[in-house]
Amino acid sequence: MPLTGKHLLGIAGLPVADIELILSTARSFREISTRPIKKVPTLRGRTIMNLFFEPSTRTRSSFEIAEKRLSADSLNFSVGTSSVSKGESLIDTGLNLQSMKPDVIVVRHWAAGAPHLLARYCGECAVVNAGDGMHEHPTQALLDALTIEDHKSEMEGLKVAIVGDITHSRVARSNAILLKKLKAEVWICGPPTLIPVDFEQYGVQVTYDLEKALAEADVVMMLRTQLERQKEVFYPSVKEYFNLYGLDRKKLALAKKDVIVMHPGPINRGVEIDPDVADGDCSVILEQVNNGVAVRMAILYLMMGPVEETTR
Numbered sequence: 114m115p116l117t118g119k120h121l122l123g124i125a126g127l128p129v130a131d132i133e134l135i136l137s138t139a140r141s142f143r144e145i146s147t148r149p150i151k152k153v154p155t156l157r158g159r160t161i162m163n164l165f166f167e168p169s170t171r172t173r174s175s176f177e178i179a180e181k182r183l184s185a186d187s188l189n190f191s192v193g194t195s196s197v198s199k200g201e202s203l204i205d206t207g208l209n210l211q212s213m214k215p216d217v218i219v220v221r222h223w224a225a226g227a228p229h230l231l232a233r234y235c236g237e238c239a240v241v242n243a244g245d246g247m248h249e250h251p252t253q254a255l256l257d258a259l260t261i262e263d264h265k266s267e268m269e270g271l272k273v274a275i276v277g278d279i280t281h282s283r284v285a286r287s288n289a290i291l292l293k294k295l296k297a298e299v300w301i302c303g304p305p306t307l308i309p310v311d312f313e314q315y316g317v318q319v320t321y322d323l324e325k326a327l328a329e330a331d332v333v334m335m336l337r338t339q340l341e342r343q344k345e346v347f348y349p350s351v352k353e354y355f356n357l358y359g360l361d362r363k364k365l366a367l368a369k370k371d372v373i374v375m376h377p378g379p380i381n382r383g384v385e386i387d388p389d390v391a392d393g394d395c396s397v398i399l400e401q402v403n404n405g406v407a408v409r410m411a412i413l414y415l416m417m418g419p420v421e422e423t424t425r
């Protein structure tokens with residue numbers, strides 16, 4: 114069964130049935146990555162273009178690995194050596210790449226809405242949002258949900274605390290929307306300067322008090338302070354930020370005994386999370402990365418499915 118829409122632009126437009134289908138398909142794909150030969154012919158003959166206008170380690174690598182494991186042909190479009198550096202627009206870039214007949218374009222862009230623009234103007238192929246500005250990062254939220262479900266029997270009613278720089282985080286927005294769709298209890302926490310005033314619209318609890326957010330939490334999701342997006346000073350010093358909002362063992366003790374600690378990466382050790390916690394028994398951070406491959410395999414498969422062979 115395919116996904117409802119042609120594109121995957123955000124969690125906001127993704128029905129719960131599609132979320133559940135992606136997660137169950139990802140579970141079934143995980144086994145492929147444990148085989149000695151980590152490759153199936155499912156997407157043989159399909160072409161995928163990866164357009165990353167922003168740096169990425171996890172998302173870019175896992176899309177590329179997912180494409181290779183499904184035998185798709187993939188092209189990694191390098192912005193720095195492309196004609197974008199000569200001033201070519203996103204739409205012109207997309208239209209020219211679309212002329213080469215890819216099946217899917219995966220795009221990460223610094224501007225919110227860039228994948229939506231590509232989908233509108235280059236809609237012959239499917240578009241996947243791999244993170245757009247401060248807006249959404251849908252594939253991250255899906256791999257996070259898969260990781261939570263690996264550890265917790267029931268998403269409904271789970272207390273999930275999302276802590277840190279909420280304002281600049283597309284991960285926070287996609288996760289808040291997805292977790293509420295799956296009926297979790299979501300707490301958003303950070304300094305008042307780093308939480309948008311309208312965040313309650315997602316049905317989440319907002320607090321500036323880390324102790325409240327952590328109390329009896331089942332899941333703690335720490336977020337990076339995104340210095341590259343911060344145009345002004347949002348807190349007095351890193352030391353003060355860590356004292357109030359950084360996660361260490363002592364603060365984590367407020368959460369449930371079987372709490373899991375998540376982080377989308379990259380981690381700022383000693384800024385939002387103590388290395389003891391990042392590398393500790395409760396941490397599932399590298400499981401998140403592992404699940405990223407399976408989730409992206411599932412998404413690409415559900416968007417394209419097996420190719421029908423034609424012969425001449």
Ligand code: CP
Pocket residue numbers: 168169170171172173244253377378379
């Ligand atoms: N989580 C995440 O999006 O990481 P990258 O920026 O390395 O892709």
